[in-house]
Amino acid sequence: GIQVEQSPPDLILQEGANSTLRCNFSDSVNNLQWFHQNPWGQLINLFYIPSGTKQNGRLSATTVATERYSLLYISSSQTTDSGVYFCAVELTGGGNKLTFGTGTQLKVEL
Amino acid sequence: DAEITQSPRHKITETGRQVTLACHQTWNHNNMFWYRQDLGHGLRLIHYSYGVQDTNKGEVSDGYSVSRSNTEDLPLTLESAASSQTSVYFCASSDGLAGGGNEQFFGPGTRLTVL
Numbered sequence: 371g372i373q374v375e376q377s378p379p380d381l382i383l384q385e386g387a388n389s390t391l392r393c394n395f396s397d398s399v400n401n402l403q404w405f406h407q408n409p410w411g412q413l414i415n416l417f418y419i420p421s422g423t424k425q426n427g428r429l430s431a432t433t434v435a436t437e438r439y440s441l442l443y444i445s446s447s448q449t450t451d452s453g454v455y456f457c458a459v460e461l462t463g464g465g466n467k468l469t470f471g472t473g474t475q476l477k478v479e480l
Numbered sequence: 481d482a483e484i485t486q487s488p489r490h491k492i493t494e495t496g497r498q499v500t501l502a503c504h505q506t507w508n509h510n511n512m513f514w515y516r517q518d519l520g521h522g523l524r525l526i527h528y529s530y531g532v533q534d535t536n537k538g539e540v541s542d543g544y545s546v547s548r549s550n551t552e553d554l555p556l557t558l559e560s561a562a563s564s565q566t567s568v569y570f571c572a573s574s575d576g577l578a579g580g581g582n583e584q585f586f587g588p589g590t591r592l593t594v595l
Contacts, residue, residue: 371539403583411568411589418583456522458584465530466511466574466582467538470522 372397372461376471383447383478391442391474393457401460402433403468404442408453416442416455447478482507486571486587494595499558501590503571511574512554513584514538514546516567523570529554561594568592 373396383389393402404416417424417431419440424431428447433440444451454475458468484505493499505512510531515523525538527546535546543565545557558565569590576582 401582405586411591413570413586413589415583415585458523465528466576466584467513467525467528468515468523468572468584470515470524472520472522 372399372459372464372469374457374459374469374471376455376457376474378474379472380475381477383476385448385478385480387447387478388443388445389447389476391444391455391476393440393442393459393471395438395440395457395459397438398462399435399438399459400462400464401466401468402435402440403458404431404440405456405458406451406453407456407473413456444476447476449478449480452476452478484571484573484585484587486569486590488590489588490591492593492595493561495561495563497561499561499592501556501558501569501571501592503554503556503587504552505571505573505587506552507573507575507585508551509573509575510551511576511582511584512548513572513574514544514554514556515570515572516540517570517589518567526556526569527554558592563594566592566594 454473458470513528514526529548571587574582574584
């Protein structure tokens with residue numbers, strides 16, 4: 371099956387710092403989503419981004435489908451950004467079934 | 481507002497018991513999915529459905545079953561609960577046809593403990 375790798379696995383930032391999270395995938399996809407799992411366990415949709423670039427406030431994401439990777443940028447980080455960030459992909463022809471990466475655990479400190 | 485809900489939010493049961501986890505969505509989505517989340521494995525697909533009376537096995541379907549009698553609900557049943565099924569279970573839904581490429585939205589999760 372498709373492999374989804376995220377890096378780094380863990381990240382500690384000072385409040386106000388910027389960061390880039392990466393998601394590599396091993397095959398062509400027709401869906402890629404980024405999620406934030408908050409400390410209460412809820413999965414929050416950040417971006418639906420099979421290709422191109424999107425921005426939402428301090429967050430932005432870029433997917434380069436031809437090179438099989440996606441990046442999530444967090445600028446001016448806040449303590450509320452803490453949690454686990456997952457990317458999930460749907461293999462082309464995969465019937466909307468998502469395969470998740472193992473996530474990046476982010477902690478933002480004051 | 482449309483939403484997806486799960487119940488119960490927490491459940492403790494004993495080995496061998498049958499357990500049913502409920503999932504209800506008001507998005508009127510065709511597609512519904514069940515995932516489990518375990519440390520070191522991320523989320524993995526258990527079962528999914530593309531519409532009423534349609535069900536399909538996912539990556540980790542052994543010991544689980546689902547049924548889809550209407551658009552809104554996809555209950556997940558553990559036929560005989562095992563300690564290896566202690567996990568957090570997430571339900572999700574998406575619009576569109578089985579061809580895929582649609583954004584999925586997740587419920588709040590159910591934490592199940594099997595003693």
